Amino acid sequence: MVMTSPGWSQDDSPPAAGSGGSNAGTAKSAFVPQVIGELGSPAATTTIDGKQLPAPAEKFGGKIKDNAAQSKAWWAPRIVPPKEAPNVLLIMTDDVGFGAPSTFGGVIPTPALDRIGKAGLRYTQFHSTSLCSPTRAALITGRNHHSAGFGVISEQSTGFPGYNSIIEKDKATIGRILKDNGYSTSWFGKDHNVPTFQASQVGPFDQWPIGMGFDYFYGFVGGDTSQWQPNLYRQTTPIYPYVDNPEWNLTTAQADDAIAKLNQLNQIDPTKPFFCYYVPGGTHAPHHATPEWIKKISDMHLFDEGWNELRKTIFANQKKLGVIPADAKLTPWPDDLLKHWDELTADEKKLFIRQVEVYAAYLAYTDHEIGRVIQAVEDMGKLDDTLIIYISGDNGGSVEGTQVGTPNEVAAFNGVEVPVELQLEKFYDVWGSDKTYNHMAVPWSWSFCTPYSWTKQVASHLGGVRQGMCVSWPAKIKDAGGIRHQFHHVIDVVPTILETAGIAAPEEVDGIPQKPIEGVSFAYTFDESNANAPSTHKTQYFEMMGDHAIYHEGWMASTKVVRPPWEIVGAVNQDPVNNVTWELFDLTKDWTQSNDIAAEHPEKLEEMKALFLEEARKYQVLPLDATVATRLVAPRPNITAGRTEFTYTQPMTGVPQGDSPVLINCSYSITADIEVPENGADGMLLTSGGRFGGYGFYLLKGKPVFLWNLVDLKRQRWEGPDALAPGKHVLEFEFTYDGMGMGTLAFNNLSGIGQSGIGVLKVDGKEVATGKLPHTIPLILQWDETFDIGSDTGTPVDDKDYKTPFAFTGKLNKLTLELQRPNLSPADIRKLEAAQRNNKASE
Numbered sequence: 001m002v003m004t005s006p007g008w009s010q011d012d013s014p015p016a017a018g019s020g021g022s023n024a025g026t027a028k029s030a031f032v033p034q035v036i037g038e039l040g041s042p043a044a045t046t047t048i049d050g051k052q053l054p055a056p057a058e059k060f061g062g063k064i065k066d067n068a069a070q071s072k073a074w075w076a077p078r079i080v081p082p083k084e085a086p087n088v089l090l091i092m093t094d095d096v097g098f099g100a101p102s103t104f105g106g107v108i109p110t111p112a113l114d115r116i117g118k119a120g121l122r123y124t125q126f127h128s129t130s131l132c133s134p135t136r137a138a139l140i141t142g143r144n145h146h147s148a149g150f151g152v153i154s155e156q157s158t159g160f161p162g163y164n165s166i167i168e169k170d171k172a173t174i175g176r177i178l179k180d181n182g183y184s185t186s187w188f189g190k191d192h193n194v195p196t197f198q199a200s201q202v203g204p205f206d207q208w209p210i211g212m213g214f215d216y217f218y219g220f221v222g223g224d225t226s227q228w229q230p231n232l233y234r235q236t237t238p239i240y241p242y243v244d245n246p247e248w249n250l251t252t253a254q255a256d257d258a259i260a261k262l263n264q265l266n267q268i269d270p271t272k273p274f275f276c277y278y279v280p281g282g283t284h285a286p287h288h289a290t291p292e293w294i295k296k297i298s299d300m301h302l303f304d305e306g307w308n309e310l311r312k313t314i315f316a317n318q319k320k321l322g323v324i325p326a327d328a329k330l331t332p333w334p335d336d337l338l339k340h341w342d343e344l345t346a347d348e349k350k351l352f353i354r355q356v357e358v359y360a361a362y363l364a365y366t367d368h369e370i371g372r373v374i375q376a377v378e379d380m381g382k383l384d385d386t387l388i389i390y391i392s393g394d395n396g397g398s399v400e401g402t403q404v405g406t407p408n409e410v411a412a413f414n415g416v417e418v419p420v421e422l423q424l425e426k427f428y429d430v431w432g433s434d435k436t437y438n439h440m441a442v443p444w445s446w447s448f449c450t451p452y453s454w455t456k457q458v459a460s461h462l463g464g465v466r467q468g469m470c471v472s473w474p475a476k477i478k479d480a481g482g483i484r485h486q487f488h489h490v491i492d493v494v495p496t497i498l499e500t501a502g503i504a505a506p507e508e509v510d511g512i513p514q515k516p517i518e519g520v521s522f523a524y525t526f527d528e529s530n531a532n533a534p535s536t537h538k539t540q541y542f543e544m545m546g547d548h549a550i551y552h553e554g555w556m557a558s559t560k561v562v563r564p565p566w567e568i569v570g571a572v573n574q575d576p577v578n579n580v581t582w583e584l585f586d587l588t589k590d591w592t593q594s595n596d597i598a599a600e601h602p603e604k605l606e607e608m609k610a611l612f613l614e615e616a617r618k619y620q621v622l623p624l625d626a627t628v629a630t631r632l633v634a635p636r637p638n639i640t641a642g643r644t645e646f647t648y649t650q651p652m653t654g655v656p657q658g659d660s661p662v663l664i665n666c667s668y669s670i671t672a673d674i675e676v677p678e679n680g681a682d683g684m685l686l687t688s689g690g691r692f693g694g695y696g697f698y699l700l701k702g703k704p705v706f707l708w709n710l711v712d713l714k715r716q717r718w719e720g721p722d723a724l725a726p727g728k729h730v731l732e733f734e735f736t737y738d739g740m741g742m743g744t745l746a747f748n749n750l751s752g753i754g755q756s757g758i759g760v761l762k763v764d765g766k767e768v769a770t771g772k773l774p775h776t777i778p779l780i781l782q783w784d785e786t787f788d789i790g791s792d793t794g795t796p797v798d799d800k801d802y803k804t805p806f807a808f809t810g811k812l813n814k815l816t817l818e819l820q821r822p823n824l825s826p827a828d829i830r831k832l833e834a835a836q837r838n839n840k841a842s843e
């Protein structure tokens with residue numbers, strides 16, 4: 001099929017300076033706007049050449065005399081996209097391996113993805129970056145993730161252009177481009193492209209959806225969130241719809257909100273096309289499915305044979321479906337890294353089956369809710385004219401839940417594994433409920449990446465980067481149910497949307513010259529006659545946390561994985577440029593990277609390595625950095641940087657972890673100046689985190705309590721013996737930390753973090769409780785919960801004590817927080833340097 005680009009073609013030159021963008025009379029170029037209605041009349045619309053956004057103001061075309069009676073009014077035409085421009089529904093799920101959904105051979109029912117595949121096309125060689133925010137930055141900008149400042153997730157950002165988690169203004173998003181060309185734009189679900197240090201209510205908001213061209217946002221900011229008690233926003237305002245609503249779940253609420261919004265648009269202005277970016281939390285941990293979905297999927301007994309048999313089943317299905325070629329090889333099980341199902345105890349099997357059934361329920365549930373949004377588009381009569389791009393996963397299956405799975409991902413990210421027995425005893429029955437922040441065992445995720453090796457975080461191997469994708473557009477894609485094998489990448493989505501809409505990539509946005517889009521359109525594959533056309537995407541680098549690869553015209557050179565991605569606190573390669581072993585694959589004959597031919601083709605490999613470096617330099621991939629924990633706690637330009645004292649006199653909620661004072665790996669004191677009324681007081685003074693890790697300072701039945709929740713495995717409390725008498729009081733909690741602090745990380749040494757310390761609770765200057773914490777949380781508190789003063793949002797730090805919001809019923813006059821961050825002494829530095837020399841490869 002020929003994609004007509006009404007009113008615009010690649011050869012057009014920009015209009016003369018100062019001319020109205022769509023004013024045919026003054027533009028020098030061959031661009032001819034589509035004008036509908038009489039220019040100057042209120043009903044007139046026009047397309048624009050789109051090179052300068054926002055479009056320059058139209059020249060007044062009426063007549064102005066002294067009096068209105070002799071003058072002629074003239075309205076600028078409304079800007080609309082070309083007539084054939086489709087609505088666009090861009091859907092992407094989270095953490096889904098290629099072989100998880102039924103559409104690509106999986107055993108988990110995903111009827112909505114199936115539906116798009118049947119109505120349109122399935123793509124078998126479509127790629128992500130292997131990690132979340134990077135894929136998303138690339139997806140919405142059409143640039144490589146490092147080009148867009150997202151070499152890694154924002155939680156690990158560092159002060160290099162490729163890694164600072166800032167999408168610069170010379171790369172306007174697809175939202176912005178479509179909005180300024182007349183689309184209604186909206187974003188539902190995950191936004192992992194707000195820098196963690198700009199996520200608070202003081203902004204700036206230019207990297208939130210509203211600042212990036214999206215008229216409307218309903219979703220959460222960050223890596224993941226509870227679906228039961230999420231950190232949810234409408235636009236930039238936190239909202240808490242789950243309070244007193246125990247059945248409420250974000251997966252459903254998000255679909256409801258999107259359906260309402262699309263219908264609202266359809267009723268107010270049915271002709272205005274929409275761009276809806278729909279990116280649910282599913283299926284990132286926590287796997288929060290409803291009890292109904294968990295029952296429905298568990299009853300299907302999909303996983304009773306274990307993860308090794310599962311791979312065989314998926315592989316056979318994939319061949320049957322034709323989403324891998326008949327001669328594709330199944331990559332071997334990594335015997336040295338992961339257990340075989342047969343080696344497990346009955347208890348392990350029981351637990352792991354429960355974990356994966358809940359995961360599967362979550363994927364089925366997420367897809368079902370996506371299906372409701374698609375159905376709403378059909379119900380509005382708009383399905384024919386809607387381009388639906390449904391990408392199954394922003395990266396491969398996630399292995400961020402340890403080898404035995406976890407009831408609490410916050411524990412996993414702090415390097416804590418929860419024993420199988422404890423998981424069975426305390427969490428088996430509530431798995432997937434809001435009592436868990438759950439993730440399945442690593443080997444399941446490996447299996448969900450069948451037929452490939454490796455997983456999420458791994459950029460060099462297809463398990464990390466190959467995603468299923470389905471695309472439908474009934475008005476234009478006629479090869480319903482077709483399969484496409486062309487190599488493409490998330491950076492290709494923006495140019496594809498622009499081509500189908502007939503909209504130009506802007507040369508300038510808000511006066512800022514735009515960097516070229518780096519992807520290429522895959523719209524040519526829509527046409528059946530191009531079903532087997534060679535891919536137009538010839539070269540693609542991959543890089544994530546030091547692990548890297550280069551694809552070029554069917555060849556792929558990949559570095560061997562140094563750090564298994566489930567080892568978050570583990571050995572780190574300090575020289576990821578040179579200290580790597582390369583493999584070489586001919587993907588045209590070897591679909592699954594099963595046959596390393598580096599030894600047979602040394603010159604080809606050298607050529608590919610050189611090409612990688614060339615691409616890396618071009619797209620600001622350097623300097624390579626393989627650290628994980630080090631970057632997680634690295635200081636960033638957040639609003640608390642350099643401050644050691646914080647004073648609060650008003651209640652305040654909703655300050656995210658990345659924007660608030662963080663009480664880990666340091667000493668601190670908290671002083672609360674309060675008044676207790678005649679009938680006593682209760683409630684929260686200060687808290688950060690929640691059920692899965694964090695602290696709280698509160699009055700409980702009048703008694704002062706300071707509590708540390710150590711990732712839901714242990715709670716340590718300091719509690720005064722007596723309820724406070726009415727009147728003024730000063731409460732203090734002082735913590736003296738024993739470790740050297742975060743400074744040791746600069747020496748690739750973790751010994752300074754997570755160490756012990758002593759806490760003392762005082763009332764009116766008198767010590768009432770003292771206790772030692774043998775360990776502290778080393779890396780991160782529960783990240784979907786916030787720093788709150790005077791009440792508690794989200795979940796309680798201890799369910800036995802209170803229910804949220806637990807607002808303080810006394811008067812908080814003033815709360816002061818002082819941090820004493822440890823400094824390394826010259827002797828410490830000498831010791832750390834010596835240790836580093838002796839231990840080159842450990843973080």
Ligand SMILES: Cc1cc(=O)oc2cc(OS(=O)(=O)O)ccc12
Nearest residue numbers: 131132133153155223224632783
């Ligand atoms: C809190 C956190 C720290 C981290 O280092 O990595 C993460 C990765 C996450 O998954 S992703 O959003 O898919 O990349 C989610 C949360 C985190």
